[in-house]
Amino acid sequence: MSEPRYVRRFDRVHSVTHIALMLSFLGLAATGMPLLFSDARWAWYLSRAFGGFEMAGSLHRFFGTVLIVVFVAHIARLVRRVVVDKDYSIFWGPTSMVPQPQDLKDLYANFLWFVGKRPRPTFDRFTYWEKFDYWAVFWGMFVIGGSGIMLWFPTFFARFIPGWVFNIALFVHGEEALLAAGFIFTVHFFNGHLRPEKFPMDLVIFTGRMTTHEFEEERGAERARLAAEGKLDEIAAPPPTSGELAFGRAIGTFGLVVGVVLVILIFYAVLT
Amino acid sequence: MRDVIRAATAVAALSLLVGLGRLAPAALEAQDQAAATPAPHANDDCMMCHSDPETTRADGTSLGVDAAKFEASVHGQLGMACVDCHADVATAELPHAEKLARVDCSTCHADASAAFAKSIHFEAREHGKGEAATCVSCHGMHDILPSSDPASRTYALNLPNTCGSCHGNDTLITRTNMQGGNVASQYADSIHGRALKAGLIVAPSCSACHGAHDILASTDPEGKVFRFNQVATCGTCHEGIKHQFDKGRHGQLLAAQDDRAPVCADCHSAHGIQAADTPQWRVDVIRECGTCHVEKLTTYRDTFHGQVTNLGFARVATCADCHGAHAVLPQSDPASPTHPTNRVAMCQQCHAGANENFAQYDPHADLHDRSRNAPLYYTARFMGVLLIGVFTFFGVHTTLWFQRAWREAAASRTPRQTLPAESVLPPPPHAGDEEPKGGER
Numbered sequence: 001m002s003e004p005r006y007v008r009r010f011d012r013v014h015s016v017t018h019i020a021l022m023l024s025f026l027g028l029a030a031t032g033m034p035l036l037f038s039d040a041r042w043a044w045y046l047s048r049a050f051g052g053f054e055m056a057g058s059l060h061r062f063f064g065t066v067l068i069v070v071f072v073a074h075i076a077r078l079v080r081r082v083v084v085d086k087d088y089s090i091f092w093g094p095t096s097m098v099p100q101p102q103d104l105k106d107l108y109a110n111f112l113w114f115v116g117k118r119p120r121p122t123f124d125r126f127t128y129w130e131k132f133d134y135w136a137v138f139w140g141m142f143v144i145g146g147s148g149i150m151l152w153f154p155t156f157f158a159r160f161i162p163g164w165v166f167n168i169a170l171f172v173h174g175e176e177a178l179l180a181a182g183f184i185f186t187v188h189f190f191n192g193h194l195r196p197e198k199f200p201m202d203l204v205i206f207t208g209r210m211t212t213h214e215f216e217e218e219r220g221a222e223r224a225r226l227a228a229e230g231k232l233d234e235i236a237a238p239p240p241t242s243g244e245l246a247f248g249r250a251i252g253t254f255g256l257v258v259g260v261v262l263v264i265l266i267f268y269a270v271l272t
Numbered sequence: 273m274r275d276v277i278r279a280a281t282a283v284a285a286l287s288l289l290v291g292l293g294r295l296a297p298a299a300l301e302a303q304d305q306a307a308a309t310p311a312p313h314a315n316d317d318c319m320m321c322h323s324d325p326e327t328t329r330a331d332g333t334s335l336g337v338d339a340a341k342f343e344a345s346v347h348g349q350l351g352m353a354c355v356d357c358h359a360d361v362a363t364a365e366l367p368h369a370e371k372l373a374r375v376d377c378s379t380c381h382a383d384a385s386a387a388f389a390k391s392i393h394f395e396a397r398e399h400g401k402g403e404a405a406t407c408v409s410c411h412g413m414h415d416i417l418p419s420s421d422p423a424s425r426t427y428a429l430n431l432p433n434t435c436g437s438c439h440g441n442d443t444l445i446t447r448t449n450m451q452g453g454n455v456a457s458q459y460a461d462s463i464h465g466r467a468l469k470a471g472l473i474v475a476p477s478c479s480a481c482h483g484a485h486d487i488l489a490s491t492d493p494e495g496k497v498f499r500f501n502q503v504a505t506c507g508t509c510h511e512g513i514k515h516q517f518d519k520g521r522h523g524q525l526l527a528a529q530d531d532r533a534p535v536c537a538d539c540h541s542a543h544g545i546q547a548a549d550t551p552q553w554r555v556d557v558i559r560e561c562g563t564c565h566v567e568k569l570t571t572y573r574d575t576f577h578g579q580v581t582n583l584g585f586a587r588v589a590t591c592a593d594c595h596g597a598h599a600v601l602p603q604s605d606p607a608s609p610t611h612p613t614n615r616v617a618m619c620q621q622c623h624a625g626a627n628e629n630f631a632q633y634d635p636h637a638d639l640h641d642r643s644r645n646a647p648l649y650y651t652a653r654f655m656g657v658l659l660i661g662v663f664t665f666f667g668v669h670t671t672l673w674f675q676r677a678w679r680e681a682a683a684s685r686t687p688r689q690t691l692p693a694e695s696v697l698p699p700p701p702h703a704g705d706e707e708p709k710g711g712e713r
Contacts, residue, residue, distance in 0.1 A: 034583060035576070035579040035580065035583070036579070038573070038578075038579040038580075038582035038583050039573075039582060043583060044583055044584060047583045047585075052585060053580050053583060053585045053587075054585075054587070110673075111669075111672070113676060114669075114672035114673055114675075114676045115672065115676075116676065120680075129669075151576075154623065154630060154633075155623055155624070155625035155626055155627070155630060156625075158626065158627055158629040158630035159627065159629070160629075161629060162629050162632055163629050163630060163631060163632025163633035163634070164632060164633070164634065164645050164647065164648065165647075166630075166633045167633060167634050167637040167645055167648050168645075168647060168648050168651050170575065170576065171574075171637075171639065171648060171651060171652060171655070172651060172655060175652075175655040175659065176655070178659070179655075179658065179659050179662060182659075182663065183662060183663075183666070186666075186670070187666040187669075187670055190670050190673070190674070191670070191673075195673060195674065195677050196674070196677040196678050196680075196681040197677055197681070
């Protein structure tokens with residue numbers, strides 16, 4: 001068997017962004033969930049494992065700050081692409097995160113494949129479920145981040161905002177957090193990592209690279225498009241080093257394990 | 273055993289002779305006045321036999337009496353004779369019969385006996401519970417000291433141990449199904465018990481709340497710890513608190529003999545009373561409020577305050593921080609801290625810089641009550657739909673994907689090498705054929 005060849009899917013900034021996003025999100029979920037499930041026995045222990053509610057609160061604000069910084073840095077990068085590089089492809093087209101008519105077709109085709117009515121569809125640079133993940137983070141950043149900052153500085157915001165809004169802020173902060181954690185730790189984990197094709201995890205976000213075989217199977221549309229544009233050579237990449245693979249596996253395992261444990265605790269608390 | 277009794281009998285007979293000899297002049301005097309009434313026995317007569325702790329009854333228990341202790345006792349100090357209490361052997365022939373009549377304390381202590389005759393201890397004895405306390409259970413027998421004596425069993429500092437000999441005896445508590453359980457250990461851990469143990473004589477001991485001889489069941493309307501009497505009983509020491517309580521809504525309900533009114537022990541417990549500034553108590557009492565104010569507790573638990581306290585941390589607002597502890601007033605009362613005019617000041621106790629807007633925050637917001645906060649109500653409905661929608665859609669999506677990917681992984685593992693490159697995709701699915709392969713894995 002010949003050595004697998006690789007293509008580059010993500011650059012280093014993408015990987016670092018995802019890792020910072022992931023770690024801060026795990027930290028936020030772990031420090032916040034004890035409050036939301038304060039009835040559960042594990043919440044009692046977990047809140048003490050973080051050194052009490054004051055310390056858990058400080059950590060929560062720290063992770064929240066990290067996540068906001070990651071988000072702002074990402075937006076800044078997009079702005080730079082548009083303003084400096086005059087790259088408008090982020091707004092529309094096959095490499096845009098903006099939902100396209102093609103996404104609806106992909107969704108339909110994928111469901112047909114699920115039920116065995118057609119062969120497996122292949123996708124362009126971003127699939128519809130990846131776009132959903134992406135915009136879910138955007139939505140979550142505004143809902144959870146916005147309400148979180150309000151609740152962090154209530155006396156300041158109360159100068160402009162009536163008290164009943166804080167009731168809404170508190171409510172949506174917890175509810176949206178539940179949605180985000182529940183979604184990431186089940187659906188995103190499955191789509192990105194745990195499904196049989198990828199099990200136990202897909203390292204592409206950590207190493208930035210995937211094999212040409214995987215690329216052809218999964219991103220056939222992208223491959224065809226790049227081939228037509230004559231840009232296939234541009235994405236050819238050297239294989240990830242053993243160090244990079246080990247790092248990806250370690251951090252990926254950490255994220256998956258913490259997330260799965262948290263979602264089990266959530267299920268346990270909801271069901272009991 | 274028989275030898276012992278024989279020896280005792282011999283000693284008794286001898287002492288009788290000696291005793292009679294000594295008493296002879298007195299006996300003769302008496303004979304002069306009345307018909308042949310023999311003189312009562314003197315203490316020394318009794319001690320002829322009872323001074324030796326080795327001397328035993330037929331059942332092996334000692335019949336020794338410590339003369340020194342008796343002399344030191346309140347009765348000894350009064351110069352009382354053995355036969356003043358053991359009246360039935362006053363003039364009996366010695367050695368007297370083994371079984372004597374029960375000593376009747378009421379001969380002298382008529383008031384205490386009358387009080388005891390109303391008590392739950394007496395009642396229990398009447399109902400065949402022979403373990404229930406009688407005079408000697410608390411006071412002892414020959415060594416009884418006045419309750420003002422620090423060595424007395426009934427001295428306030430010693431009383432918890434005395435009562436605890438039964439009310440702290442787990443075997444007895446279980447066997448007799450004693451009300452309240454091990455109240456002695458609850459009391460020992462309480463602020464009252466700790467203060468008393470530290471030597472604080474004004475700390476309430478058992479009798480301070482329950483009375484001494486006339487202890488009544490907590491269900492008895494005459495009793496000091498009966499619901500409607502509790503505030504008065506606790507108020508004998510906590511008088512300022514009583515005044516606050518009487519002014520509050522709870523006190524008004526109680527004055528109207530309303531069964532819903534909480535009394536002291538409902539929140540503070542009866543025996544395990546904790547200092548109200550301990551974190552544990554601050555956190556635990558919330559549940560007590562919630563036994564009546566169920567809906568308020570539910571909505572409180574939805575908030576940050578309620579969640580943090582639910583985790584056992586006491587540094588955020590609990591019920592009493594906003595509503596007051598004893599003088600709980602309805603929100604409509606201008607003196608209530610939750611009255612709209614007082615609310616900003618109330619919030620500012622913790623949240624420096626809180627303003628009117630801040631104080632509009634509803635610490636008991638109800639997601640299901642549209643009239644209280646319509647935007648919150650609709651937000652809750654929206655979030656509900658969003659969560660159910662997202663999880664339903666992706667639940668189906670994920671499940672379908674999983675079964676398809678599983679089948680393909682199973683199918684591709686066996687015939688992979690023989691298929692041409694294009695056919696890495698599975699052959700048209702025959703669910704029936706492929707399922708067992710997946711299932712076997």
